Amino acid sequence: MTWTDKRRQNVYWTVGGNYQRRYQGEGDGFDAAESGMIDRAFPKNRLANFLAKNTENVSNGKDMNAVARILALQYTKADLYEERPGIKAMAKDAYKARYRALDFLNKRDMAQEIEMQYAAYRMGKPMSAGTFLEPLMRKLIAGDKIKNEGEFYDYLARLWREHFHVNPTLTFEVEKKIEDKETPPPPDQPEPKKKRRQIVETKAEKIEDKDTEIIESAEFSGVIRDTSKVVESDASITRTRADSEARTLNRVRKHYGKECLSPAKTKKIESAIATGMHQGMRLHVTKGNFEQDMGARFFEDQILAQRQETEAIYEKDRHIYERSIFELREIIRKNLLDDSSQEAVRAANGAVDTGLLWRHVILGDDRIFKKNSFEQENSFAVDILVDMSGSQQDRQAEVAIQGFLIAEALTQLRIPTRVMGFCNLFNYQIIRIFRDYKDDSKENREIFSYKASGSNRDGFALRYVFNTMEEIESDTKVLIVLSDGMPNDLLSIGLDTAKGSVVDYEGEDAVYDTAAEVLQGKLKQRAVLGVFTGEDKELDQERLIFGTDFVRIKDLERFSVVVGKYLKSVVERLQ
Known part of the structure; x- marks a missing residue:
């Protein structure tokens, strides 16, 4: 599969959920997906700003950045795999290709060695990091146990201090994360008017609620389910699929609004048009009316x-x-409507129609004129x-x-x-x-x-x-x-x-x-x-x-x- 810039960008957008950002890498779709998930976990460029603040003016900044990226991959991979089963299936081959590319180099710097050892771990190959890097790699792999963004920064700062020579005056603080919880108004007061633009910017920082963070696209999408559970009966298969379908429809409603057609009419249209290469497609017709949900x-x-x-x-x-x-x-009026939508009618004024003069003389009918009338x-x-x-x-x-x-x-x-x-x-x-x-x-x-x-x-x-x-x-x-x-x-x-x-x-x-x-x-x-x-x-x-x-x-x-x-x-x- 050839990955063009546009396709990589679409994958990045789909996983990351922020269409205002651009994918900066040159990798394949798997790399774009990983980058999108990392940027989603650290919105508003928080991780990038944290790294720039602490690594730009040190000689081993490249190595420190490599450690940060690998720790971020460990921190986000569980969410990525849960939401994207297809990505999980691609992981081993993707890391095998990265390992081979790095192993082919005659000479590697420390950042490349760290990346190669991590690739070996992700493809199931024993690491050969040696006594110097082995403790660092063990701690990096343990990054999948980090629970939130604040803990991530603390853990990363500790790794840097323990394994690199860093300027002791550098700050390892990160800007305080904006809380995403809304404080409800007192019962006796009406709900205050929302400042719409501020809501957009604030909620974009939310990490815990996946439904509000992902702007999904079928271009790189999956129905979320726990693939570790074995379904043993037809009844449980049916129930699992129904639950999955309900979750999918719920997310569609959150993104685009409630459906405006009845289920019966929607099914009728689907049965007529969801054929051929569109077999299995579903319709969601909406007028953009949203549910009262965060x-x-x-x-x-x-x-x-x-x-x-x-x-x-x-x-x-x-x-x-x-x-x-x-x-x-x-x-449009002159070229498309004049000939088709105007007709001559009898009227009490307009141009005299000589063929109607007898009606005035004999019947006293004043409607002996013709004029054009626009059809309703x-x-x-x-x-x-x-x-x-x-x-x-x-x-x-x-x-x-x-x-x-x-x-x-x-x-x-x-x-x-x-x-x-x-x-x-x-x-x-x-x-x-x-x-x-x-x-x-x-x-x-x-x-x-x-x-x-x-x-x-x-x-x-x-x-x-x-x-x-x-x-x-x-x-x-x-x-x-x-x-x-x-x-x-x-x-x-x-x-x-x-x-x-x-x-x-x-x-x-x-x-x-x-x-x-x-x-x-x-x-x-x-x-x-x-x-x-x-x-x-x-x-x-x-x-x-x-x-x-x-x-x-x-x-x-x-x-x-x-x-x-x-x-x-x-x-x-x-x-």
Whole structure:
């Protein structure tokens, strides 16, 4: 398996849970997973700051850093293995490769020797550390018994003092960890208003509650269960799977909100679309309403913080965006609606119809004029589908604003418009409904709650949209997809194999599947337009998926003209 920078970054994000940070290493997915777990255990760069404070100005700083990393690996490996069974299966081979690379060196410094001895331990090979390093290695391996972050720093400081020459004036203190417990208000006082941004920053430091710390992605996910217990009967297997499924659904709710469809309707849609390479996938359709739970509030506050950031960017250039909305609205009205939605009717004023003069003379009917009347029931319905995967992290505000501009232009023309975001968590396809066809236009601003996380199974999301398009009656149905042309959903690493087999969704297979679903939509007489939000190197994949029916917006000031032109062309092909 070849690990590109993007795939390593996705693994790091998934395990670490913080999409604001970047993976700095050059290793494989296993290394990215280890680094993500360490950074999650020491949020806000606390470990990095602690190391910088104490090792930058000493000659043996490299060796001290090596000790710190190995101790951190021991401290976090149990949690990593518990959450990611697939990672545990990769460990032996990963450490065997590290051992061979270090053993091949003709000359090793102390840091490399420490790392090689640790690799030998992790691959089950006896260590040969010698009398000098053997006591240090024993103490490092005992790091898996450390109970919390504060104890970690104390233990590390003690190791440094015992085995290295360090400046006695160096400080081994770490900034006091912010408590994550909330103090409830007295019973006779109302609950104080929360400062949303502060909640986001404070709770990000939480370590003990895994559900609030992980922003999961099916790209590198697993259903959590205790694999050390042997299940002996069909009844216990069924019970274990049901418990695992319930835990998974609970975490999905915490991350994205409660489901808005009934279980019966969800099952019906799943049975229709979860076939082929999507067999075993589940649906979670939500409007972003969260449970009253600390873990859920953490993710709700993250979404709110991103919404505030997006709204601030929009307000800064509101005049530009409002002009784009007006221009796009007029382009759609003139090119797509005038011919189909206006008809000549008799009226008491307007242009005289000479063929109706007799009615005035004989019947006294004043309605002898013709004028155009806009039909109340529009013949168009539009769906806007937005990729919400973690690869959109760097352009969240831009993507949300593009979706908003299109939705505003359409709804001002009273065109039924639905806006949805999609991403994946575990074996769940998340569909976030920002606005439905008949919602009030004020719901358009819900698009600003767009937040990127997880992975993306584009073909399955398209199946959902085409399936549910039937709920709205219109002559012409249009789908506009905002994506980066990078469908990617890895499930094999970390997925509980006893739960079922959902195949990985990556590479050419994922691109061709997405392209096939776009083609199926077009064969059903659906107009499909892609709005490309990715990078230059991904253009070929976008072109393969949408053919010539996609547009790339580099300048938002020309957004309306470009989108309007391409939207007109894809619709005209159906007429």
